[in-house]
Amino acid sequence: MVVTCPDLHSANLSADPDIQTARRHEQMIAAVTGFCPDVEVVEPGVCAFGARGPARYFGGETALAARIIAALADLGLAGRVGVADGLFAALLAARDGTIVSPGGTAKFLGAQPVSVLADHGLAAQDLAAQDLAAQDLAALLVRLGLHTLADFAALPVRDVASRFGDAGEGAHQLARGLDSRPLATRPPPAELSVAHRFDPPEPRAEPVVFAAKALAGRLHDALAARGLTCVRVQVKATWADGQESSRRWRHDGLLSAAAVADRVRWQLDGWQPAPPDDGKPPGDNKTADDENIPGGIVALRLVPDLLVRATGQQLALWGETLVSDQVARAAMRVQAMLGHEAVLRPVLGGGRNAGDQVTPIPFGEKTEPRLPAGRPWPGRVRGAAPGLVFPAAREAEVTDDAGRAVTVSGRCAVSAAPARLAVRGDPPRRITGWAGPWPLSERWWDPSAARRRARFQLVTEDGRAWLAVVEDGRWLVEAGYWLIGLG
Amino acid sequence: MAEFGLLCLALAAAPSADGAWCGIAGIPEAGVLAAAALGLDAGRTLLVPEPGPSWPQVVASLLDGCELVLLRPPARASAQVRQRLEATLRRGRGVLLVAGDWPGAQLRLRVASQRWTGLGDGHGRLRACCAEVTADGRGEAAVTRTRWLWLPGEDGGVAVADPRNLPFDLLQTPAAPALRAVSG
Numbered sequence: 001m002v003v004t005c006p007d008l009h010s011a012n013l014s015a016d017p018d019i020q021t022a023r024r025h026e027q028m029i030a031a032v033t034g035f036c037p038d039v040e041v042v043e044p045g046v047c048a049f050g051a052r053g054p055a056r057y058f059g060g061e062t063a064l065a066a067r068i069i070a071a072l073a074d075l076g077l078a079g080r081v082g083v084a085d086g087l088f089a090a091l092l093a094a095r096d097g098t099i100v101s102p103g104g105t106a107k108f109l110g111a112q113p114v115s116v117l118a119d120h121g122l123a124a125q126d127l128a129a130q131d132l133a134a135q136d137l138a139a140l141l142v143r144l145g146l147h148t149l150a151d152f153a154a155l156p157v158r159d160v161a162s163r164f165g166d167a168g169e170g171a172h173q174l175a176r177g178l179d180s181r182p183l184a185t186r187p188p189p190a191e192l193s194v195a196h197r198f199d200p201p202e203p204r205a206e207p208v209v210f211a212a213k214a215l216a217g218r219l220h221d222a223l224a225a226r227g228l229t230c231v232r233v234q235v236k237a238t239w240a241d242g243q244e245s246s247r248r249w250r251h252d253g254l255l256s257a258a259a260v261a262d263r264v265r266w267q268l269d270g271w272q273p274a275p276p277d278d279g280k281p282p283g284d285n286k287t288a289d290d291e292n293i294p295g296g297i298v299a300l301r302l303v304p305d306l307l308v309r310a311t312g313q314q315l316a317l318w319g320e321t322l323v324s325d326q327v328a329r330a331a332m333r334v335q336a337m338l339g340h341e342a343v344l345r346p347v348l349g350g351g352r353n354a355g356d357q358v359t360p361i362p363f364g365e366k367t368e369p370r371l372p373a374g375r376p377w378p379g380r381v382r383g384a385a386p387g388l389v390f391p392a393a394r395e396a397e398v399t400d401d402a403g404r405a406v407t408v409s410g411r412c413a414v415s416a417a418p419a420r421l422a423v424r425g426d427p428p429r430r431i432t433g434w435a436g437p438w439p440l441s442e443r444w445w446d447p448s449a450a451r452r453r454a455r456f457q458l459v460t461e462d463g464r465a466w467l468a469v470v471e472d473g474r475w476l477v478e479a480g481y482w483l484i485g486l487g
Numbered sequence: 488m489a490e491f492g493l494l495c496l497a498l499a500a501a502p503s504a505d506g507a508w509c510g511i512a513g514i515p516e517a518g519v520l521a522a523a524a525l526g527l528d529a530g531r532t533l534l535v536p537e538p539g540p541s542w543p544q545v546v547a548s549l550l551d552g553c554e555l556v557l558l559r560p561p562a563r564a565s566a567q568v569r570q571r572l573e574a575t576l577r578r579g580r581g582v583l584l585v586a587g588d589w590p591g592a593q594l595r596l597r598v599a600s601q602r603w604t605g606l607g608d609g610h611g612r613l614r615a616c617c618a619e620v621t622a623d624g625r626g627e628a629a630v631t632r633t634r635w636l637w638l639p640g641e642d643g644g645v646a647v648a649d650p651r652n653l654p655f656d657l658l659q660t661p662a663a664p665a666l667r668a669v670s671g
Contacts, residue, residue: 327508330552331533334545344534346519358519360534367530383605383612384639385521387493391536417609433606435613457613463601465613479518483494483618483638484598 001051001061002082002090003032003068008045024077031071035064040183046094048087048183055083061099084108087183088174092116109177110150114141117149117171137164137171149175192226193303194219201240201296208237208297209265216260219302223310229253230304235264237271240295245271247336250364253310260302262329266336268297331363340364349373352380352440354389354467354479379440381455386467386479393476395424396468398431398458408454408470412439421458421466423477429460437470491559491586494598494620496522497638497645498584499557503527507554512538512546514559514586524643537561543568550581559586594624599633615641617648 008025025044032039035058036049051061058064065081072079082094085105092112093100100108118138146152152160153175161169196211212235223229233251238244249255249263323331331343344360349369351357357380359370398406400416407415414437422428436456443449453471460466465481491514503509504526511517515536523529533553538545542561549556550572564572569589576583585592598618605614615637623631635648 324552327533327552330510330548330550333548333551334535337541337545337548338535338537338539342535342537344536346529346532346534348520348523348529354518354520358529360536363533381612383614384616384643385518385524387496387518387521388491388516389518389520391515414609433603433611434609435606435611436609457606459603459606459613463603465603465606465616480492480516481603481613481616482492483497483601483616483620484490484492 001055001064002042002046002048002087002094003028003072004080004082004091004094005045005072005077006080007078024075027075028072028077028079031075032068034071035068038183042087042091046091048090050183051083065097065099086177089177105177109175110148110153112149114138114146114149114152114175117141117174137168192219192222192228192307193301194222195299195301197299198297201298203296205265205268208268208300209261212264212300212302213257213261215300215302216255216257219260219304220257223304223307227310228304228307229310231306231308232304233260233263234301234303234305235260235267236299236301236303237264237268237297238299238301240298248305249332251304263332263336264300266333269333270336270338328364335363350375350377352377352442354381354386355391358389379438379442381438381457381467383457384481386481388480388482390478390480393469393478396475396477397422398456398468398475406475407473408437412437412454418456418458421460421468421477423466429462429464431458432461433459490588491516492598493518493521493525493616493638494596494618495557495584495586496527497525498596499555500526502555502582503531507531508533508552510535510546510549510553510556512549512556512558513542513561514557517557521639525639525645543572546572546583547575550575550579550583553581555582555584557584557586564589592624593626594622594628597621615639 005024005028008021008028021044028045029039029041029047032047032049036051036054039047039049041047051064055061055064058067061083065083068081069079080094080097082090082092082096082098082100084090084093084098084100085102089100089105089109093108098108115138118135141152146155152172155172157169157172160172164171194215196215198208198211202208216233219233230251230253232248233255234246234248236244236246245267247267249260251260255263334343341362343363345363345367347359347361347367347369349357349359349371350373351371356371359368361367398418399420399422400406401419402416403420404416406418409415418431418434420428421431434456437454438456439454440451442451444452451471453469456468456470458466458468463482466477467479467481469476469478495514496517499509499511500522506528508531509527510533512535517534519527519529519532519534522532533549535545535549538561540562542558543564546556546558569591572583573591575581597620599621601616601618603613603616605611616639618636618638619633620636620638621631621633622628635650637646637648640646
């Protein structure tokens with residue numbers, strides 16, 4: 001039995017990611033799944049299932065078709081149902097809502113014009129996306145005087161195969177009703193998210209955290225029963241005033257129910273920054289809790305995100321710094337307050353510039369440097385590394401004894417010895433020592449990423465040292481070498 | 488931009504090399520590469536570059552997980568905030584290093600002068616830094632002590648320098664005191 005919804009079928013879901021259409025498609029599949037759990041989704045708006053069992057249960061194919069059409073009409077969808085032996089014939093039958101009686105499929109197919117081979121989506125699917133070939137074939141068959149599938153099916157298989165090749169042979173099989181591949185049914189999508197409603201709304205965090213522990217236990221049981229685990233778990237808390245806090249937490253199948261409950265607690269704590277005077281333990285200070293949770297929580301929902309097969313967890317034997325529970329707890333609590341990107345782990349890598357050699361990676365993600373270490377990286381600044389690397393280079397002016405700006409020519413000749421350094425926002429400093437320029441030309445093959453720059457090291461009278469860069473005639477200070485800010 | 492420098496990272500490096508976790512809060516320009524050269528284990532370091540207005544809570548949370556937290560407060564710490572953080576420190580086993588002013592710290596380190604070597608007039612490269620570091624504080628640390636240090640030395644590490652054998656004339660060093668506080 002094939003159910004089609006022409007409205008959804010005409011919309012090409014893969015090319016046009018229309019959420020509304022996709023949702024209606026899901027609704028349609030869910031409605032059909034209510035009659036038979038094993039449904040194959042053939043195309044957007046088209047699904048097929050084996051009709052024998054459900055038809056017997058619902059009192060015949062006609063009765064079943066009427067029920068399905070009524071169920072789809074409730075959703076506002078115009079559905080058509082076709083019944084025949086084999087998927088191809090049933091798809092044809094669904095075009096005009098025919099119910100072909102058992103044994104009548106050969107006659108039904110034989111009466112169809114050969115053009116159905118071309119314009120039917122199934123032809124393209126079964127002939128391995130040889131849509132164009134199928135169209136050509138249909139036109140050719142008409143020119144050869146074969147107008148119906150019966151005419152085509154009457155040809156000997158060997159002649160069809162030698163004249164039309166694989167595509168022709170496939171079409172010939174369809175015409176003879178031999179497409180009987182078993183339906184590739186999908187199991188009904190399991191609803192794995194768990195939710196708890198609080199009635200009346202719960203103003204304090206503790207009961208919510210307690211409920212979260214039980215919820216997480218249910219979620220873990222449901223996942224384990226299917227042999228699954230989730231990479232992340234999404235915690236959604238809804239307040240009585242309609243606000244919602246949603247955050248994804250890394251799970252990887254490693255969190256216990258209590259650990260999930262902890263994350264719920266941090267999320268609730270971090271939802272509104274606690275007032276600065278809440279040093280007291282929770283419980284004896286109801287007003288502080290009330291401020292934390294405006295109006296109380298009405299619902300808590302845990303949604304598993306990115307389901308993967310549970311294969312267990314194997315830690316690396318060497319080379320992986322173990323993050324203890326205590327550290328992970330502290331880092332995640334800060335992430336709950338400030339966001340996922342706020343807690344970073346530095347990873348040392350390679351690179352030519354001061355800022356390139358350390359890649360900050362948000363805590364909990366895979367630590368891999370952006371640029372690999374262990375390469376020569378010609379042109380990098382050697383010697384002691386700077387203790388301060390400014391996240392954004394600071395603009396500066398460097399002048400010589402006469403007060404003229406120091407420039408660097410294309411051949412790396414310095415116009416005069418630098419004598420004064422004026423970093424924007426700071427008073428000018430006298431330069432007591434300098435070295436450079438060290439030229440660096442990066443990625444000259446890529447105009448958008450190419451950079452030409454000349455680096456200097458400068459020492460100023462107050463004992464500080466600076467890493468300065470000339471790029472496009474401008475001076476920038478990238479890094480500083482000093483033990484402490486001297487003023 | 489004031490008050491933070493390589494000395495803070497050097498203080499954090501030794502415990503980190505011994506297996507302690509180190510949190511660095513409020514210092515987006517911390518040069519992790521230089522700290523790693525002094526012994527900091529980048530794998531056991533957490534950076535919170537922008538702790539925001541609720542930095543006391545952030546630091547308290549970090550102190551739960553890290554043995555050592557290096558902090559430059561984004562705003563001036565009120566006496567109340569300081570007392571709460573000090574109470575957290577007494578409960579736990581952590582050390583708080585503050586780049587900046589922190590009245591009542593156990594130990595304060597100052598750099599009286601610093602001088603880089605290796606750079607000439609248009610040639611050379613920065614090789615080592617010699618600094619005069621002064622420590623004073625409360626309790627056992629009440630006696631003020633002064634040492635000349637190579638930080639970093641020619642080999643990248645930290646070493647005590649011999650004041651009779653400095654690469655420059657002591658009288659010409661600029662003396663600009665700076666305060667920083669260590670509480671532990």
